[in-house]
Amino acid sequence: MTSAPLWFDFPLAVRKSWISTISRRYSLDEYRAIAEKAEGRSEYRDGEIVPIAERTLKHSRIGRNILTYFSSLLCDTQFEPINSDLRLWIPEYRRGVYPDVMIFDGEPQLNAERLDEVLNPILIVEVLSPSTADYDRQSKFRMYRSIPSFSEYLLVEQDERFVERYSKQAEGWLLSDFSGLEASISLDSVAIALSMAEIYRGIVFE
Template sequence: MLVQSKQKFYTLDEYRELEETAEFRNEYRDGEIVQMTGGTINHSRIIRNLSRILGNLLEGQPYELFHNDLRLWIPRYRRGTYPDVMVIAGDPIFNDGRKDEILNPVLIVEVLSKSTKDFDKEDKFRFYRSIPEFREYVLVNQSEFLVTQYIKTESNDWLFREYEGESATVSFASVEVQMSMSEIYAKVVFETQETEVQA
């Protein structure tokens, strides 16, 4: 017979204290601490490309880009998470006056992995939609040239777009800039390409 151990729940302050000295980043899910999985080289390359090129495109505009080392706090769902890339319009709004938790991204980009893609597409998107400033959600597939996008309209509906193929250009509506798929996927090697090289 299996004996299930009692799950420990943490206060937000306990989580924050642990996170300050943690070797790996952890998400906070309403009392539960969940260790984040490590990323692949393609995952890292896509984040690097987005951070560098999108950051350059936003230079001199009233936006600021952050990548996956700054925590986003979602008050309604009591969640602390680390989006792969997020953009803020104007000044960051900090949670509880802290400098490591922000509240107000307009754009969030997540690079999908096999272990998190369903959560990113469904539950995490629902959590993000509770953020008043949030206007755009972009999901980048790391296994093929495929980007999906959700844009919040003035009537508070969400418009879905999909970009496919190496020649496509992704329009980031909330910040009014564009990136080509070849820029987003620079130096990314898909598994099928690796197999062809080995054969």
């Protein structure tokens, strides 16, 4: 299990920008202008700009495995998987975030014709890091649930073979969990099954 990143684990430029967010708030237009020029990515949180910690090799490989598997199975369907380069805008909370993987039913809906912000994923995948796991499970999930199209959520551990799946039901959200390489996750929103062996293909655990 890796430890959460410390303050000095972040590059100096990121730490300086982080300090600046404490003393002032940014308009959405200011954030977008900064994001277009910045070397690293950051979230917009209703006036605050919060740098996103750099990801581990294991995190990136898991995200790649999931996106590759989705792209293969969904290539001849109306569903489109997208990687973490695209920003998701959540209007109700005025948040701009970067999920690890999103799937759209048909053409993604752009936010006011911006080519870098979308509004309507049906499925979201987050690969968990020690520093963001609580945020992904709680605050971010609550914000995601305000998206009308959103109906399925996967939380993927990177330090063990374990996945949590939340699916939207008439009475609320149903949690199922999966462990081991033999399990398969049925995804109602896209009518396919995601193999745990494919998620963790090539991943070595200590």
